[in-house]
Amino acid sequence: MPARVASTNKTKLLTSAVVFTVIVLVATGLAISGVFSPSESKIVLATTTSTQNSGLLDYILPDFKSKYNVRVDVVAVGSGQALENAKRGDADVVLSHAPSLEAPFMDQGYGVYRRQVMYNQFALVGPSSDPAGVASAWSAASAFRKIADNSSTFLSRSDNSGTYTKELQIWGLAGLDAGQFDPQWYKEVGKGMEDTLRMADGMDGYTLTDEGTYFSLITSLNLVELFRNDTALFNQYSVIPVNPAKNPNVNVRFGMLFAEWIVSPATQELIASYSANGHQLFYPNAEP
Amino acid sequence: MGLAVEAVAVWKSYGGSTVLSNVGLKVEAGELFAIMGPSGSGKSTLLRILNMLESPDRGTVTFSKSTLAPGDGQELRKRMTMLLQRSVMFRDTVFGNVAYGLRLRAVREQEMRDRAMTALRDVGLEGFEKRKASTLSGGEAQRVAFARAIAIEPEVLFLDEFTANLDPPNIRMLEAALAAYRQRTGCTVIMVSHNPFQAQRLAKRCLFLYQGEVLGGGPMEEVRRLDDERIAAFFRGDLI
Amino acid sequence: MGGLDIAQVVGLSLYVSLTATVLTSLIGLPLGAFLALKRFRGSWLMRTGVYALFALPSVVVGLVVYELLSHSGPLGFLDWLWTPIGMVLAESVLIFPLVTGLTMAAVSDVDESVRLTVRTLGANNRQLMLRVMHEARFGIFGAVMVGFGRAISEVGAVYMVGGNIAGSTQVITTAILQRTQMGDFDTAFVLAGILMIIAFTIFFVVREIQERG
Numbered sequence: 140m141p142a143r144v145a146s147t148n149k150t151k152l153l154t155s156a157v158v159f160t161v162i163v164l165v166a167t168g169l170a171i172s173g174v175f176s177p178s179e180s181k182i183v184l185a186t187t188t189s190t191q192n193s194g195l196l197d198y199i200l201p202d203f204k205s206k207y208n209v210r211v212d213v214v215a216v217g218s219g220q221a222l223e224n225a226k227r228g229d230a231d232v233v234l235s236h237a238p239s240l241e242a243p244f245m246d247q248g249y250g251v252y253r254r255q256v257m258y259n260q261f262a263l264v265g266p267s268s269d270p271a272g273v274a275s276a277w278s279a280a281s282a283f284r285k286i287a288d289n290s291s292t293f294l295s296r297s298d299n300s301g302t303y304t305k306e307l308q309i310w311g312l313a314g315l316d317a318g319q320f321d322p323q324w325y326k327e328v329g330k331g332m333e334d335t336l337r338m339a340d341g342m343d344g345y346t347l348t349d350e351g352t353y354f355s356l357i358t359s360l361n362l363v364e365l366f367r368n369d370t371a372l373f374n375q376y377s378v379i380p381v382n383p384a385k386n387p388n389v390n391v392r393f394g395m396l397f398a399e400w401i402v403s404p405a406t407q408e409l410i411a412s413y414s415a416n417g418h419q420l421f422y423p424n425a426e427p
Numbered sequence: 428m429g430l431a432v433e434a435v436a437v438w439k440s441y442g443g444s445t446v447l448s449n450v451g452l453k454v455e456a457g458e459l460f461a462i463m464g465p466s467g468s469g470k471s472t473l474l475r476i477l478n479m480l481e482s483p484d485r486g487t488v489t490f491s492k493s494t495l496a497p498g499d500g501q502e503l504r505k506r507m508t509m510l511l512q513r514s515v516m517f518r519d520t521v522f523g524n525v526a527y528g529l530r531l532r533a534v535r536e537q538e539m540r541d542r543a544m545t546a547l548r549d550v551g552l553e554g555f556e557k558r559k560a561s562t563l564s565g566g567e568a569q570r571v572a573f574a575r576a577i578a579i580e581p582e583v584l585f586l587d588e589f590t591a592n593l594d595p596p597n598i599r600m601l602e603a604a605l606a607a608y609r610q611r612t613g614c615t616v617i618m619v620s621h622n623p624f625q626a627q628r629l630a631k632r633c634l635f636l637y638q639g640e641v642l643g644g645g646p647m648e649e650v651r652r653l654d655d656e657r658i659a660a661f662f663r664g665d666l667i
Numbered sequence: 668m669g670g671l672d673i674a675q676v677v678g679l680s681l682y683v684s685l686t687a688t689v690l691t692s693l694i695g696l697p698l699g700a701f702l703a704l705k706r707f708r709g710s711w712l713m714r715t716g717v718y719a720l721f722a723l724p725s726v727v728v729g730l731v732v733y734e735l736l737s738h739s740g741p742l743g744f745l746d747w748l749w750t751p752i753g754m755v756l757a758e759s760v761l762i763f764p765l766v767t768g769l770t771m772a773a774v775s776d777v778d779e780s781v782r783l784t785v786r787t788l789g790a791n792n793r794q795l796m797l798r799v800m801h802e803a804r805f806g807i808f809g810a811v812m813v814g815f816g817r818a819i820s821e822v823g824a825v826y827m828v829g830g831n832i833a834g835s836t837q838v839i840t841t842a843i844l845q846r847t848q849m850g851d852f853d854t855a856f857v858l859a860g861i862l863m864i865i866a867f868t869i870f871f872v873v874r875e876i877q878e879r880g
Contacts, residue, residue, distance in 0.1 A: 161693065164686040165752075171835070172750030183749060183830075192849045197833075214749060214830035228738035229748055333848045356850050388738050388746070480786060505789035515784040518802050527798075528788040579788065 181210035182393045185222075185230035187300065189332045190376070191215035193351040193420055198413050203400055209393050219299025225249060225379070228386025231394040233379045234401070236349075237301035239308070241377055250379035251395060254402050257410050257421040258375045261305055262367040264336070264353060265291075265345035269365055273345065279369040280312040287315055290324040292344030296335050297327035301374065306347045309371060336360060349374050354418040376421070378402065401425075429582045429615030430490045430506065431456040432477060437486035439472055446472050447483070450641055452634045456491065459609065459616040461630035461647070463623065465657075465666045468636040470619040471587055477617060478509045478585045490583070505532065507583035512591045514572030516560035521552065521571055524560050528579035546574035550604050566597035573601055577608050584608075586618035590625070602629065623662045627651075635661075671842060671854055672834070677861055680838040683751055683825070684818035687758035691766050692811050699770030699810070700800045704782075714771060720764030729824030732757040736828060749830040754838070757828040758818045766814040773806025774799055805877050812873045816866060 173179055190196065191213055200211050214221075214230065218237035222244050224230045234256065235241060245253050263273055263282055271289040276282035286293050295317070296303040310317045317325065326344070328335055332352040339346040340360045353364070378401050380394035400406055402425035410423045432454040439447040446469045454460040462470050475481045477488055479500060490503060508528070517524050526543040534542070547553055550570040555563075563571060569589065576584065584605075590598045602625075609616060620626045626633060627647055634644040637657055643650045651662050660666040702714050734740050736748040736756070747753035777799050785798045800807060822840040829836035831845060839862050846855040 157693075161689060164682075164689055167682070168686055168752040168755050172747065172752040174746070174750075174752065188848065192845070194849075212749060212830070212832045212835060214832060227740075228743070331848055333850060359850060386738055388743070478787065480783065501789075501791055504786075508789065509787040511780070511784070513780075515778070515780045517781070517784075517798070518804075531788060531790050531794055575788070585787075 179210070180208060180393060181212060182231040182390050182397060183212045183214055183229065184232050184234060184397065185214050185216070185220075185224045186234040187218050187221060187236065188215045189300070189302070189349060189352050190234060190236070192331075192333060193355055194415065195351075195410065195413050195421060199401075199406060199409050202406065202409060203397065206400070207393075207396060209396065211397065217299045218301045218304070222249075225381045226385070228381070228389050231381055231390045232397045233381065234376060235301065235379070236374050236376045237304050238375055238377070239304050240299075240301075241379065244379070249382055249385060251382050251391060252398075253377050253379045254398060255425055256376045256378050256401055257407075257423045257425070258373055259421050260350045260367050261302065261347055261372040261374050262350055262353065262364045263345060263372075264339070264348055264362040265365050266343040267361070267363045268343075271345070273365045276366055278312075279309050279366065279371045280314075282366045283309050284313045284315065286345055287313070287320070290321065292324050292326065292339075292342055294326045294328055294335050294339045294342070294344050294346040296332065296346075297329050298331075300332070302332060302347060302349060305372070305374065309347070312371065336362065350418075351415075351420040354420055355415040357416055357418075375424075428613040429457045432583060432615060432617065433489045434473075434477060435487050435489075437473070437476060437483040437488070439469070439476065439481070439483050445639055447476075447639045450486075450634075450636070450639070452641075452644060454615060454617055454632075457609075457613040457615055458632065459618065459630050461626040461633040462617065462619045462636060463626050463633055463661065464621065464636035464642075465661060466621060467638065469639040470621070470636055473636065474509065474585050474587050474617065474619050478507060478583075479504050480509070505579075506581060507585065508576045508579060508581045509585035509587060510569075510572055510576055510589040512588040513565075514569050514589075516563065516568050516571065519560055520556065521547070521558045521560055521563070522556035524571055525575045525578050528575060532579065542578050542580075543574075546578040547571075549577065549607060550574045551600060566593050569593060569597065570601065570604075573604060577604075580612060581614060582612075583615045583617065586616065588619055588621065591622070598625075605629075623664060627662075671837075671846070673854075673857065673861075675834065676837050676839055676842050676858070679751060679836070680819055680840070680862075681865075683754045683758055683838060684815055686755045687762060687818045688766075688811060688815040690755070691759045691763045691814060695763055695767035695814075696770050696800070696807060696811075697796070699767040699807075700774045700796050700803075702767075703771045703774035704796060704799060717764050717768045717771060721768060723761075723764060725761055725821055726823040726827070728761045729757060729827035732760060732824065733827045748828065749832060749836060751829070751836060754825045754829040754836060757824040758821060761821060761824055762814040762818050765817055766810050769810030769813060770803075770807050773803040773810060776806060777802045805879075808876055809873050812869050816869045819865060820862070 169175060196213055203211060218235045218240055221233055221235050222240055225233045226249050241253060244250060265273060271285045271291040273282045273285055276285055295306060307317055328338055332348055333356060335346055336348055336353065336356055340362050378398045380391060380398045381389045383389040383391040407423035407425055410421050411419065413420055435451050437447055437450045450473060462473060464470055476483050517527065522543060525546055526539050529539040529542060547555060550573050552570055590601055608614060631647055632645060633647050633650055635642045635650050635658055642655055642658060643653045657666060702710060735742045736753050737743055781802055782795060782799060785795050790798060820840065822844060825838055826841045831837050831841040839858050843855050843858045
């Protein structure tokens with residue numbers, strides 16, 4: 140008779156221990172991933188890193204949670220990716236600030252509706268010495284033109300962000316093609332707003348920033364605000380509940396609940412009350 | 428009682444060179460048989476083939492009356508074992524080494540213990556159980572290897588120059604243990620030796636291999652007196 | 668600025684890395700040993716393939732797993748995107764070649780004569796593999812530890828699949844990234860310190876065990 144290796148007590152114990160460990164580990168993972176509680180109320184909010192890093196969401200979201208008992212998982216990426224996530228059904232609601240990307244998104248039917256939430260300003264920041272004389276410009280476009288004419292160091296985020304989109308828009312208004320700029324002065328850094336500001340600070344260069352991020356970092360920067368007075372520098376935030384027609388798994392009910400909540404007068408007031416380093420970062424402008 | 432072993436017309440080549448040409452032998456059950464010849468004769472290869480660790484290119488190996496059917500291999504292999512010139516100790520205690528073969532055969536805890544301890548006693552290493560095998564001297568390791576081999580009570584024991592690296596006291600010790608084991612179980616022993624004095628001391632019948640070919644086989648005295656300078660030189664101790 | 672639950676972040680890092688290491692080792696250890704011991708048609712290709720995957724960039728793994736787990740992807744129905752279990756999957760894929768390949772190397776290192784001895788004592792293929800793995804256990808242990816260390820230091824793949832959601836998928840590495848971006852260097856340094864302690868502990872434990880072996 141062929142003899143099989145008998146599981147001695149030690150082997151049996153070891154095997155059991157391993158199997159037990161694996162089951163516990165995997166079960167824990169599934170549990171904390173909500174696999175066993177699909178009815179738990181939660182939504183995924185896709186937004187931008189600058190929005191999240193401003194701290195606004197940490198400030199206002201607890202209000203949503205306490206009012207409706209729905210958990211909000213915030214996934215912060217670039218504007219472009221946030222909208223892409225929504226298209227794939229990986230988000231239930233989007234809070235973004237890239238109107239030029241949001242428009243086609245809505246046209247293609249990915250959003251239930253789009254509503255204004257708040258705005259903050261973009262501003263041109265740079266060294267206090269202002270070599271290009273930007274502070275005396277009469278428009279955003281002319282400020283940019285001065286920088287190009289002077290070949291002053293300018294840092295561009297050159298990612299798919301709302302800020303970068305805005306930057307390109309203004310170069311366009313100035314009749315200039317950013318693709319033709321000399322990398323000697325026009326630096327495409329491909330980074331988020333915080334990193335870009337810090338780099339500009341280090342290089343004494345100009346850059347376009349949203350005021351929210353700028354004010355939250357102001358104490359560690361030498362850069363100063365040089366130009367902001369132009370409606371072209373408006374940074375409009377919108378909320379878009381994702382359309383379940385394209386992705387049935389999307390939680391549209393809570394997505395819309397979130398959108399309604401964020402434009403409600405109570406939340407709008409809450410947004411206005413948020414400040415960093417003494418500066419209000421966001422200006423609510425939801426239409427009633 | 429041990430098994431009888433028979434090899435018929437065994438051929439083996441590696442790469443382009445023929446290592447064994449038309450080798451045949453017949454070993455009676457329970458006898459101690461020597462395979463002799465200078466280095467490079469193919470003795471170790473033949474041993475491995477007999478031990479079923481390798482298959483011959485041509486020819487057959489049979490045990491007692493059974494011919495090898497493809498499925499039997501594993502079964503038969505468990506009834507024989509081999510000792511090398513430099514035995515490999517497992518990264519374990521001495522007991523772990525000696526009991527290994529028993530563990531493979533699913534022997535129960537108590538019986539395993541008893542057989543392993545008896546084997547250790549037979550090689551004079553009582554008390555060494557808990558020692559780490561890596562700390563043993565060459566002679567001690569070889570004795571542990573022998574204990575490991577006899578613990579599983581093989582019916583055929585293959586010895587490949589198993590005392591070649593040992594000093595005389597250890598050689599005597601192991602030869603005595605071998606004799607005791609054979610007495611107790613009647614196991615068949617096939618040993619390779621390129622030491623003619625040991626071969627004559629222990630074996631009554633032998634096979635003489637020279638560069639893969641059989642120069643002679645049969646009773647030791649007959650083979651020794653064959654008219655071949657190579658054989659004569661070997662027995663003088665001149666040919667290594 | 669929101670505060671950070673350091674205990675939760677560290678706990679999740681350890682959990683994700685540990686689970687990924689355990690799951691990967693369950694398959695990688697026997698597979699690595701098997702590939703080291705058995706020569707079959709295509710085994711050379713497989714072994715080379717495993718070593719080649721050492722160079723697999725983690726962002727590529729992150730991207731691929733993300734595509735798989737996305738709700739519009741083939742495994743979207745699992746709902747594993749933005750979850751710890753999704754991160755475990757990404758980490759497992761990431762460290763699998765490493766653990767398997769290093770196990771292969773450790774087992775190959777075991778001398779041929781050990782295999783011979785094991786076979787003469789009557790072991791079948793499964794018993795042979797177990798014994799050889801036992802002989803190679805220090806190297807194999809090292810392989811597992813390297814896998815764990817790699818997993819816990821990973822940023823890109825876990826960010827892409829987990830989403831760095833505060834309170835549920837934020838781990839030490841993505842937290843360091845985010846805190847740095849936010850300018851909260853104090854917290855970033857504390858987290859970095861913790862990660863270094865974990866990394867050095869692994870290093871010392873491996874050295875200790877291998878000294879003994």
